[in-house]
Amino acid sequence: MENISKFTADRLAKLRRMREKGIDPYGGAFPKSYDAGPLVDSYSEDQEGESVAVAGRLMAVRSHGKSTFADLHDWTGKVQVHFSQKRVGDELYEVVGLLDLGDIVGVEGKVGKTRTGEVTVFAESLTVLSKAVHPLPEKYHGLRDIELRSRHRSLDLIANRESMEQALQRSEIIAGLRGFLSEQGFIEVETPMMQAIPGGAAARPFITHHNALDIDLYLRISPELYLKRLLCGGMERVFEINRNFRNEGVSNKHNPEFTMLEVYEAYGDYESMMRLVEEMVATVARDVMGRLEFTFGEHEIDLTPPWPRRRFSDILEEYADVELFDGADLRRRATELGVDDADEQHHLALIDEVFKRTVELEIIHPTFITHQPAELAPLCRRSPEDPRLSERFEVLVAGFELANAYTELNDPAVQREEFVRQLERRDEGTVGRLDEEFLLEMEHGMPPAGGLGLGVDRLLMILLEKTSLRDVILFPLMRPDNSDVESAASSG
RNA sequence: GGGGGCAUAGCUCAGUUGGAAGAGCAACGGCCUUUUAAGCCGUAGGUCGGAGGUUCGAGCCCUCCUGCCCUCACCA
Numbered sequence: 001m002e003n004i005s006k007f008t009a010d011r012l013a014k015l016r017r018m019r020e021k022g023i024d025p026y027g028g029a030f031p032k033s034y035d036a037g038p039l040v041d042s043y044s045e046d047q048e049g050e051s052v053a054v055a056g057r058l059m060a061v062r063s064h065g066k067s068t069f070a071d072l073h074d075w076t077g078k079v080q081v082h083f084s085q086k087r088v089g090d091e092l093y094e095v096v097g098l099l100d101l102g103d104i105v106g107v108e109g110k111v112g113k114t115r116t117g118e119v120t121v122f123a124e125s126l127t128v129l130s131k132a133v134h135p136l137p138e139k140y141h142g143l144r145d146i147e148l149r150s151r152h153r154s155l156d157l158i159a160n161r162e163s164m165e166q167a168l169q170r171s172e173i174i175a176g177l178r179g180f181l182s183e184q185g186f187i188e189v190e191t192p193m194m195q196a197i198p199g200g201a202a203a204r205p206f207i208t209h210h211n212a213l214d215i216d217l218y219l220r221i222s223p224e225l226y227l228k229r230l231l232c233g234g235m236e237r238v239f240e241i242n243r244n245f246r247n248e249g250v251s252n253k254h255n256p257e258f259t260m261l262e263v264y265e266a267y268g269d270y271e272s273m274m275r276l277v278e279e280m281v282a283t284v285a286r287d288v289m290g291r292l293e294f295t296f297g298e299h300e301i302d303l304t305p306p307w308p309r310r311r312f313s314d315i316l317e318e319y320a321d322v323e324l325f326d327g328a329d330l331r332r333r334a335t336e337l338g339v340d341d342a343d344e345q346h347h348l349a350l351i352d353e354v355f356k357r358t359v360e361l362e363i364i365h366p367t368f369i370t371h372q373p374a375e376l377a378p379l380c381r382r383s384p385e386d387p388r389l390s391e392r393f394e395v396l397v398a399g400f401e402l403a404n405a406y407t408e409l410n411d412p413a414v415q416r417e418e419f420v421r422q423l424e425r426r427d428e429g430t431v432g433r434l435d436e437e438f439l440l441e442m443e444h445g446m447p448p449a450g451g452l453g454l455g456v457d458r459l460l461m462i463l464l465e466k467t468s469l470r471d472v473i474l475f476p477l478m479r480p481d482n483s484d485v486e487s488a489a490s491s492g
Numbered sequence: 493g494g495g496g497g498c499a500u501a502g503c504u505c506a507g508u509u510g511g512a513a514g515a516g517c518a519a520c521g522g523c524c525u526u527u528u529a530a531g532c533c534g535u536a537g538g539u540c541g542g543a544g545g546u547u548c549g550a551g552c553c554c555u556c557c558u559g560c561c562c563u564c565a566c567c568a
Contacts, residue, residue, distance in 0.1 A: 006537065007502055007519065060529080067525035084525060101518070114526050138503035138517050140529050145503090147560045159503085202568060248567045352568080376568070394568090404568075427567095468561095479559070 011133045014098040018128060023095060025131035030055050030106035037077030039111065043119045048112045054079055054121055055106040055129060057158060058099055060139055068096055069120075072107065075164055080120040081107045092126055101139070102132030102158075146470075153474050166464050167474060169288060173463055174241060174456065176284035177261060184276070186237040186263060191226035193219060193243065197435045200224030200379070202422070203246040204430055206256075218431060219245035224379065224451070225438045227264050228408065231449050232441040236266035241456065252468040253400050256477050259456040268450030269381075269407040270391045274368055277395060277403055277452055278305035281366075281459065289463055296398045297467045299364045307395070309368040316351075320358035324373070325388065330354065346425065348375055363396040378418035380406035381448075395454075398462060405452040412442040 004012075018025045033053045056074035063069075066085040071078050085093040099105065106127040114120050137143040137159040149156040149163070156163045178188065196215065198205040200222030208217050223240050230238050244260045265272060282305050285292050292303045313324040322333045327347050334350045337357045351373060363369075371389040374382045380390040391407035409415050416439055423432045460472040470476040 005502070010519065062527045062530050063524085064527065064530080065524040067527085069527045069530085071528080080528080082526075086525080114528095116526070116528075118526090118528075120526090135502045135518060138529095140517065141504040143503070144505095145499095145560090147499095148503090150560090155503095204567085246567075249565090251567085252562090254567070372568095401568080 005134075007135045008133050011100055011131065011135075014100065015131045015133065018095065018098055018131070021091075021095065023128055025128050027106070027127050027129040030127055030129055032106075034079075035076040036072060036074045036079035039121075040077060040079050040119045043111070043113075049110050051108065052111045052121055053106065053108045054081070055127075056104065057132075058101055058103050058105060059136075059158075061099065061101060063097075066093075070099075072105070072121075073158075075168070080114075080118050081109070081123050082114070082120050083123045083126070088123055088126065095126060095128070099128075100132060100135075102134070102136040103128065104130035104132070147478075150470055150476055151478055166466075166472070169464060170460055170472060172288045173284055173460060174259075176288050177241065177280065177456070180280050180283050181239050181263065184237070186239045186265075187235070189227070189230060189235070189238045189240055190242065191220075191223045191230075191240060193245075195220050195226075197433045198222075198431050199435050199438065201244075201246075202427065202430055204248055204427075206245050206247050221246050222453070223260070223262055224453070225435060227262055227451070228446060228449075229438065229441050231264055231266055231408075232444060232446045236447070237264070239263040250477060252470065253458065255457065255469050255473055258469075258473075261452075261454040261456050263452040263454075264408070265450045266447040269448065270370070270393055270405050270450055273405040273450040273452045274307075274309070274393060276450075277405065277454065278307050278366070285463055294462055295465050296364075296462055299398060301364060301366070301398055301462060303366055303462075307366045307368055309370055309393075312355075312369050312372045312389075315359055315369060316355060319362060320354050322354055324351070348373060348425075352376070360396060360401070361399040364398055366395055366397040366402070368393045369396055375421070377406060378422045379409055379415070381409045381411075382414075400458060401455070402458050402462075403452060403454040405450065408446070408449040408451045410442065410446040410448055412439055412446075415439060415442060 015025050031053060032055050033051075036054055036056055039052065039054065054072060054074075056072040056078070058070050059073045059078065060071040061068060068083045070081050070083070072081050083093060083096045088096070106129055107121055107123045108125045108127075109121045109123040111119065111121050137155055139159075143149050143152075143156050143159040149160070153163075157167065181188070194208065194210075194217040196217060198218035198221045200220075201224070203221040205218040205221050208219065209215070210217055221244055223242065223244070227238055227240060239262060241259065241261045243257050245257050246254075247256065248254065250256065263273070263276065265276070282292060282303050285294075285303050294301045294303070316322050316324055320333055323329045330347060330350050334354050337354060359369075370393040371383060371386075372392050372394070374380070374388055374390040377390045377392050380392045383389040383391050393405050394401050395403040409418065416434075419434055419439075423434070426432045457469050457472055461467065461469060464472055466472050
């Protein structure tokens with residue numbers, strides 16, 4: 001305890017004085033009759049004098065001697081409370097003097113308006129529910145430091161009202177996705193996060209170990225293969241909203257764990273998925289945010305369906321002036337764009353590279369890019385009109401990939417060939433093993449299906465108008481702050 | 493991993509050419525029964541991210557380290 005601040009010492013002294021008065025500074029259950037926001041917003045004159053109970057955190061105190069006003073914040077908003085020495089009595093009014101900003105209290109009293117017209121609870125009793133022994137960030141500017149806001153999200157939520165609102169909106173948006181899919185006859189399922197073979201994508205996995213079975217397991221990079229097993233098992237419309245884990249870089253569009261929505265519809269295809277995704281996104285945007293137009297950085301984005309559909313080869317030609325299957329042309333353009341060793345790279349890598357450097361960042365309005373080269377998508381059915389292409393689309397918006405969907409490959413023999421081909425050219429760090437169990441199930445028959453993966457955090461970036469993924473994830477990955485841990489350990 | 497930037501009181505921020513570390517809010521003491529970022533009087537609060545170096549003298553210049561931000565690379 002040798003390291004405590006003057007602020008903490010003062011607050012601990014007040015805490016002791018409360019105890020001396022027989023008051024537990026960490027009270028128990030306190031049934032509220034109103035949340036602050038609704039009480040204030042829906043107040044009507046005929047409520048005047050009604051006994052109410054409110055609770056929350058003290059965010060401002062304006063004391064005038066024998067009368068004290070305070071702002072009580074909860075997650076719905078704030079309500080002013082008023083303590084008068086005459087009304088609450090000398091004993092309790094002394095306790096008011098022992099309160100600090102940040103303390104959590106319950107107040108019972110009669111609701112009414114002050115002479116300036118502010119809805120106020122005129123306290124008759126006060127219950128201390130939690131004494132804060134550290135000071136809060138400043139009341140006016142809030143907490144600005146982006147590092148502190150991410151590391152100490154609770155302080156961010158307390159001090160910055162908009163952070164709380166965005167966290168609540170995130171929940172509403174995800175509930176909206178669930179509601180939309182449920183209404184369309186999809187059911188939510190949960191599939192393994194820990195997988196013996198990390199499949200469904202080509203990414204470096206996190207590795208862990210199960211002691212009792214003595215086996216290594218991988219945190220999933222995708223739920224795809226398990227969801228398809230459910231299709232094999234006869235579940236016709238399934239979705240999962242859950243975390244994927246990829247052991248890769250961190251950026252304002254990437255977090256090592258991120259929330260993915262995957263949807264599978266038996267007897268559908270990539271076209272049915274196009275209709276589903278544009279309608280789903282527009283519905284949620286309208287229902288939760290009340291609009292379809294959003295500002296993203298310096299761009300305006302309109303989510304109104306239908307979204308334009310462009311073939312990969314066409315858009316590559318338009319933006320990059322490259323013929324998709326002309327290898328020499330591709331190498332020429334890649335070299336122009338500054339790709340290293342363009343002559344030695346596989347043409348698929350070059351396609352990817354040229355696409356990212358010329359097209360991806362340019363597509364701001366939500367756009368379906370369809371018919372990518374088949375080899376980029378080993379789980380996708382090939383296009384009957386041109387087997388070099390796949391029945392696939394990606395949704396590009398605001399310069400990044402929002403969603404990816406296939407007509408799912410359901411021919412087990414072709415699937416096996418694709419897996420083998422993928423293993424041959426897999427990147428270092430990825431796990432290369434044939435998922436025989438998955439293939440066996442497909443060999444028993446998998447219905448044709450449309451499948452969709454949508455990055456939920458990225459959708460939230462657009463709907464909440466945040467250009468950094470960290471701003472829509474409550475606890476983004478941060479390097480541990482050791483100085484903090486040490487001081488916490490020594491003072492605790 | 494490369495390049496650039498930031499780090500000053502609990503919080504939000506100033507700090508000039510290298511010459512005595514500041515303000516607002518918060519805190520503490522006092523006055524005050526209708527305030528709204530309450531007000532007035534007074535007080536206290538600092539390892540200037542860390543470690544070295546240059547200098548008579550470093551918050552400021554140099555080197556290294558740590559964390560974060562931006563950007564490039566990586567990343568279906």
